[in-house]
Amino acid sequence: MAHNHPNSLERGTMPDLGHDDSGMGEKKSGEDEGTDRTLRDESGVTSAHVELVDFDKPFNLADPLHWSQRKKLAIVVNISLLSAMGQMASSMLAPAVEQIITEFRTTSLLLATLVVSVFMIGMAIGLLLTSGISEVYGRCVVIHVTNVLFVVFGVATAVSQSLGQLIGFRLLQGVAAAAPPAIGGGVIGDMFEPCERGRATAIYGFGMLMGPMVGPIAGGYIAQSLGWRWGAVLLIGTFGVARESYRPLVLEREVRRLRKKTGNSDLVAAIPHQSSGFKALRVSIVRPMKLLLLSPTVALPALGLAIVFGMMFLMLSTMSTVYQEVYGWSTGASGLPYLGLGGGLFTGLIVYSVTADRAYIQLSRTTTLPPEIRLSPITIGSPFCAAGLVIYGWAFEKQLHWVIPIIGCIVFSWGMVAFMMPVTTYLIDVFHAKAAGPVGAAAVLRCLAGGLLPLCAGKLYTTVGYGWGNTLLAFIALVFTPFPYLFYKNGERLRERFPITD
Structure with missing residues (x-):
């Protein structure tokens, strides 16, 4: 069949649709009939003659996996900037x-620290x-709604009249700020093949890691x-334009359009999508918690x-x-040392973006690579984190x-990149289009x-000092050095033993 559409597929086949939604394993034989029934029920089609529609057949629809590289990178950059x-x-x-403590007349160091930390809890x-x-x-x-809420709670933070209001609105703004980092992994799984995900994940991670430094x-x-209030105000104008990339939803919308255009009510999306409603919403929200509690893979x-x-x-x-x-540095100058963390993260992300996909492609030429191969850089990352903590x-x-x-x-930041990026890429490789759940978890x-x-910092450093306090943290970081080897040996067995179903 000739393909003249600008977004036509370069390959004639789609990935096997027999695997479960989580990407944890293959479906057992005998489930195909049940899958067909599910497709018919979710699509509302009652005809006995069901015609499955995939991205490549019979209509040659635009698959997010085969969008142009420019479009895909623009979407990832947008998610990264929002993050x-x-x-x-x-x-x-x-x-x-110090300004906040003075303005709100509090002597509680814990409450002052909570002003910063509560955002992460949100x-x-x-x-x-x-x-x-x-x-x-x-x-x-999700992106558009949370952007609006981020603006609203940013303004509320800036005009807070008490420490309680400030902490409360910071919590809510943190909730609104969660969407880009939550769905970024899923977006990468929507649009990129495994051999392309290293660079995409590095771009996505740039925003998550550089933001706290800047x-x-x-x-x-x-x-x-x-004054501190302007810090909240100056961030409220940030918006981004997103393009829907979730493949089951994109295909479902295309099938609806085709049913209306052709008058053929027998058309059914080959990739099932959870229908909206309370049950589907409950399943999707509970799933990240199930992954954390029941899946060692996550x-x-x-x-x-x-x-x-x-x-x-x-x-x-x-x-x-x-x-x-x-x-004895001033309030303004005391922020400059964060350039050290930022510079290390920036250079680390560049190195990862250049080497990750190249190494994956090179190794995959001779053998089929399990997802656990993505975790290998942690063997280097853990000792770097430990060394950085001791020096600091x-x-x-x-x-x-002051430069030491x-x-x-x-x-430390080099080690951080070698830890965070491999874990994120690994989860995307395991769960594919469903990666938003595990990456969010x-x-x-x-x-x-x-x-x-950070709430423990005051007690830790007051008790044992900065030197021994950070040495203790360094020993904890070193524990993860053999982690990639253990997962490489046992990862597949863990995925088979602890599958996650909705």
Whole structure:
């Protein structure tokens, strides 16, 4: 059959539709008939003559997997920028904690720290909601609605008249900021083949990792020049344009259009999509929690990433204060050391984006690669995180030159990239189009750790000091060094033993 459509497929076949929605394994024989019944029921088609419609046949529809590279990269860049804005908001008030304490006349260091950390707790709540909702109503509607809410709660934060109001609105803004990081993994799974996902994941991760670095730098100078309230106001104008990429929903909409255009009511989408309604919504929202509680494939990588991410936010929450107290820097200047973390993350992401797909393609020429191969860089990332923590902590403890802690931050950030990007790419490879759920589930733990671990910083460093406190964290980071080998040996068995069904 000739294909003249500009988005026609280059291959004549589609991926096997026999695998389950989670991507965890193949369907057992004998389920095809039940699948056909499900397709007919969900599509509302009662005719006995059902004609399955896929992206490549018989109408040659536009498949997100085969959109132009320019379009796909533009969508990923948009998601990354939106993620960056949310992450900037999470840390922008960190250098202004002293101003907030003074304005609201509080002496509680815990409450002051909570002003920064509560945003991440809100993101954890939002991640549970938005990742599932996007698999029922689509990626676009979630992005647009949460953008509006992000603006509303940003304004409310800026005009807060009490510390309680400030903490409450920061929590709600965190919920609204969760959508881009929640659905980013799913969007990559929608549009990219496995050999293309390394670069796409690096671009997506750029916003999530660089946002928390830029936030304190900008927030420090804004707080010093204009006051802390302007930090919330200056982020409210950020919007992005999204294109629906969730393949089951895209195909379902195309089939509806074709039924109306052709008058053929027997057309049924070959990829089933959960219908809207309370039951489908409940299943989609509960699914990330099931993945965290019942699937070691998701829970173990997510736990490791959460711990390392929490360590990074512990750095973020203490760095400005330490540079002000130990080195006597101003509020504005105390945000500059975050450039060390930012520079390390930036260079690390560039290296990962260049090498990840190239290595995957090279290795896949001789053998079929399991998803667990994506986790290999963690073997390098864990020691880098540990080394960075030790340098950072003992430099403060011994009051060494101010550049030494920044070097520690750079080393840590290289390890952070070598941990976070492989875990995200691994989950996308395992779950494919359903990746929004597991990536969102991993982000839930990540945000909880980022919100809660900094609350322990005061007690930890007061008790044992910066040197031994960070050395303890370094030993924890080293525990994950053999993690990729263990998963490479046992990952397939874990996926088969703990399948997740809706």
